[in-house]
Amino acid sequence: MTIDISQFYKVFFDEAEELLAEKERLLLAVDIDSPDPEDLNAIFRTAHSIKGGASTFGLNDMSEVTHVLESLLDRIRKGEMALTGQHVDAFLAAKDILKMQLDGHRNGADVDQEAVANVRMMLHDLSEGVIVPTHQPTVPSFLHAEQKQQVADGAHRYKIELPDLAKRDVDALVDELGLLGRVSVVPLAAGRTALIIMTHESLDDIIAICSFVLDPNDLRIFEAPPLTPEQRAREAAERARIEDEQGYGFFDPADPLDADEQQSSEDELGYGFFQPIEQIRREAGIVAEAPPPVVAPSVEPIEVTEVTAEKKAAKKAGENGHGQGGESSSIRVSIEKVDQLINLVGELVITQAMIEQRSSGLDPMLHQRLLASVSQLTRNTRDLQEAVMSIRMMPMDFVFSRFPRMVRDLAGKLGKKVDFITNGAATELDKGLIERIVDPLTHLVRNSIDHGIELPAARMASGKSESGRLFLSAAHQGGNIVIEVADDGGGLNRERILAKAKQNGLPVSDNMSDADVWQLIFAPGFSTAEIVTDVSGRGVGMDVVKRNIQALGGTIDIRSARGFGTTILISLPLTLAILDGMSIRCGDEIYILPLGFVVESLQPARADVKEIAGQGRVVKVRGEYLPLVPLHQMFNIEPRITDPCEGILVILETEGRKAALFVDELVGQQQVVVKNLEANYRKVTGISGATILGDGGVALILDVAALLRSSRQLSDESVVY
């Protein structure tokens, strides 16, 4: 065989990474009390696919871990074991291990072998929890399996929730209780732990042992639901089946479906030239009907290779035997290709607009059919453009989905309770921006949990709910995408920030506005810990966050109230995002106003426009006096209309202020594709970008915030001088 396998490595790595991410997402979403069988199947499939791929490429360490994982998942999936929080923790840990191994293979990163062994052990213990005998012969290295085996049947399962104890005490307790039966430790929130014990001994004995280390009144003991008769029956059947299999031996599996599956997994082990995507398809189709039998070889690498050698011939059959079941949900395409496509479609749109324009002069009676075709072309082109544009856009979910895990872990580590809420995950953002917003957001979320949200006790003391809320949202707001990271924690401490700023020699005064004070934490070097909030130092690396956001052309704002929490607002401009705009005319040019800033538009009555000496004009709109900003004056262009009462005033709102922009006329409302002006030119004040109109001409998109700011400056200057 001369097929070059190396080219598939990258595909496998990418794919495995995606599968791991998917797995994590599913695990975090799964409802432990009543898991959806579909979810469990999906989790199983991700593990199985990774295993298949890893074996294919001879990454035995990964396939070993996934194998153990898969066995356990398979049980749960078939309802032989109830899913517990402990399982989910173990699975998440396994995911991390796999990621580490993956990185190890990909970039040569260090792999913590001890952690790998621990996780395997943990998974193994878990899978023994119900059906020990089936596993025992398959993995002889885990000898401790035997002693726990006896307690599996007819035992009671108790869940003991411990009060806040030192880890040393918990460990001692686990050792003691281990004499009674099988014990496992489940971490609870806020640093507490619970023990699950499976034993024949009475509850009194357990309490007696516990009383060595703690007050029994602090204990909360529940009897875990015993296995239902149905589960027992299934368990028995499973045991019989697996014992059967063991009787037939590994090379001669019991039923044809299993045989198929086994062949296919050996295909993967031995050869490596199936395109992984096909594997997924194949496996997705298969796992539903025939889960792989629990086999030892993938834990023992040497055997795997032997098996492989023997099964080379069988492989051919497997190759032909499997149809292409299922379908793939995505393909990988380079960004350049997509951008090229977008540009080509852009040209097509313009050409189409030209055809439309030229044909509009024709007599509709004589050219009816041509005109009908043209209008159809128009429709098709528009659809095509929308479809193509959407390729580059990705939902914010891509970013948000990685946070629940982080929040969960971090909160657990810090002993805090955090409810994590996301909103607007469907908001679409250009892929380029999405990728670059991850790091700053991660930092902010960490900060919020670490320094913002208080410990449960402190929260209770200040009359808040025990668990803090961390709120992450994204929304289109005007021409921007606003991402909000909000917590209901302690808020920023004004005095301490000011003190620290003085200490750092920053120019501050005590009567600075809050907003200005908050901005201080973005100063480089301001970020020493233990200073800013009561808990710890908010502001670690905030300067880096700000720099990153600014590099994306965005702004970052903080709102904070002592004791009520902190909200950080990131506002990103759209690069490729599509914008809802209102097109207006001023002089010969058409400009686009981002619709989000537009409150209303009106033609004022003459009496409502008032001159203010030296400060331009104001207009009275519903009892409010708004500054009148003539666009032609701002841009120094020749307007068609100079009298506001003949033109149109567009009332804009930004940064909490309103102003009336005076333009010649409104043209219409349309979705526009934002084009970068800086790519070939430079930044222009008051302009945030440009777009291409239907006729191929260019219209500039107004930067409303900057426009109104500079108009204020103008009038401020006129006051001063």
Added chain:
Amino acid sequence: MSTQPTNKPNDAHDGSGSEYLAFTLGSEEYGIDILKVQEIRGYEAVTRIANAPEFIKGVINLRGIIIPVVDMRIKFNLGTPTYDQFTVVIILNIGGRIMGMVVDSVSDVTTLSPDQIKPAPEMGSAFNSDYLTGLGTVDERMLILIDIDKLMSSSEMGLMDRLAA
């Protein structure tokens, strides 16, 4: 980024010479390195940019990208800027940045060998001699050779936020 060392044309094209696009501004004939030229287009309506200097005509849509267009005739006070169907825009690619340059007309592409290129005199052109690579002679014609990279990247043109390369 083109690796063409435009300020030292002699190095890059030993013997065979290099090709220059000849164009006219008013009554003067100029030449620029053909490798900087992406395409040549007719003049089309531009969108004015607010508060930009007069010689920056505005921006146009070049197949989906927005490029600025400068009028050299206004910038260097050569000839009368008229815009008709004969007005030509040379689309340049300067280090990856695309821009348009309005000229009166484009005549031809000429190959100049190194010995046809004479150093530019200190005076005698609308351009600062910093932006000239030399004077090329073809039969009776004289081409003023412009270092278009340097010119377009200069702060004088104000086309870029910061000086490129």
